[in-house]
Amino acid sequence: MRSSLSILLFVFFVQTAHADVRVVATIKPVHGIVSAIAEGVVEPELLIDGATSPHDFSLAPSDAAALQSADLVFWIGPSLEPGLEKGIRTLAQNAEIVSLIETEGLFLLEMRDVDAFSEKSLVAKDHSGVGSHADEHDHGHETEHGHTGIDPHIWLNPENAVAMAATIRKRLSEAFPEKADILAGNFAQFEKSVESEVEAIERRLTPYAGMPFLVFHDAYQYFERRLNLAASGVIALNPEVAPGAQRLRALGELIEARKIRCLFAEPQFDPRYAEVLAESGNLTIGTLDPLGAELESDPEHYLKLLEGMTDAFERCLATTG
Ligand SMILES: [Zn+2]
Known part of the structure; x- marks a missing residue:
């Protein structure tokens, strides 16, 4: 009785150990990619809903609260979401901030004049x-x-989205080490789906x-x-x-x-x-x-x-x- 209870407690503890790791994504495309990689592991919160342009977004009190309680924040970077730079620096002090524009292997273009x-x-x-x-x-x-x-606007190249997804998988695996297999599986699935989508789009x-x-x-x-x-x-x-x-x-x-x-x-x-x-x-x-x-x-x-x-x-x- 006693040992089965402690096993139950142990299982309960392991399953909920990361229930309070809060993951925030700033814009919908980033949130979508994080959701694909994190499926079955954690549900990310979305900071900037679709109605607002990230270029002129400014923080509301509820957004400030979301940043303050975040453990892991995914965003593109200050050049896309300038109104968030200060908030991310000051409010998300306890969070790990992942600027996806710094992802390795991205295909980058200069802004056109x-x-x-x-x-x-x-x-x-x-x-x-x-x-x-x-x-x-x-x-x-x-x-x-x-x-x-x-x-x-790096996510509009599908290969960039896959590179970003690889970074997201890596960071989520650090936060949820016991879910690394699920995250790897989700990433492989995402990569495959994007590849076949791109073939269809090209046609x-x-x-x-x-x-x-x-x-x-x-x-x-x-x-x-x-x-x-x-x-x-x-x-x-x-x-x-x-x-x-x-x-x-x-x-x-x-x-x-x-x-x-x-x-x-x-x-x-x-x-x-x-x-x-x-x-x-x-x-x-x-x-x-x-x-x-x-x-x-x-x-x-x-x-x-x-x-x-x-x-x-x-x-x-x-x-x-
Ligand atoms: Zn724009």
Whole structure:
């Protein structure tokens, strides 16, 4: 009786020893990858829900509490979530912070100069009037937002997501050493699913290689490069500042010069500017959801995010040509 009770207690203790290890992920794509790797081990908490852009997120008291009680925090890094930097440094003092942008083996890209890149598309078509409006541009924007240096939208390259998942598996295995086998199994499954998803995506998007389109903010070059897509320009130079009349005029010229028929809005940002442009140029508006903001937060989230992006590209670009 006594020994069976102590065995029971022992089993109980082992099973609950890590029940209070709290894992927090900042944005939905990170949360989705952590959920896939941690399935059956721990349920991560999500800090920034889908309705907010990580670029202009600021901490609410409930978020502060989540950080304060966290043991392990996964985030991309300060260049993506600048509003979290201070909170993570001061509130999550007892937690281990994993900046996934520092993951080894990531394929990294420099932030594009979106202004010049739209400009180049215009020049390439030898469009008249380029010189005059190039001089009007406001070149102060680079310092106003987080989009300089390395492009932080790293998860939009599927191989990067797998590299991040490897880091996540390693860190979770340190926190839950007795669950290392489950974590390794989940990682292997994740890697395999992403690989077959990528094959499917490649098949679906190959017909649209090189077709022109506009995106709302410059978040997609990882996805574009990997899948031979090529944005002709971006609507908002800075995701936190609405494009002005001058910018919209320049975009109108770009649309004409490149014969753009497809432009993308995003769920976190006001679609008005996309609508104005689409109307004037007779374009199709698609919605790209780089955060998977409108998807369920579950272990399948990342795969559904890739599928959603693929659906959006396929639908919008099919109207081109
Ligand atoms: Zn962004």
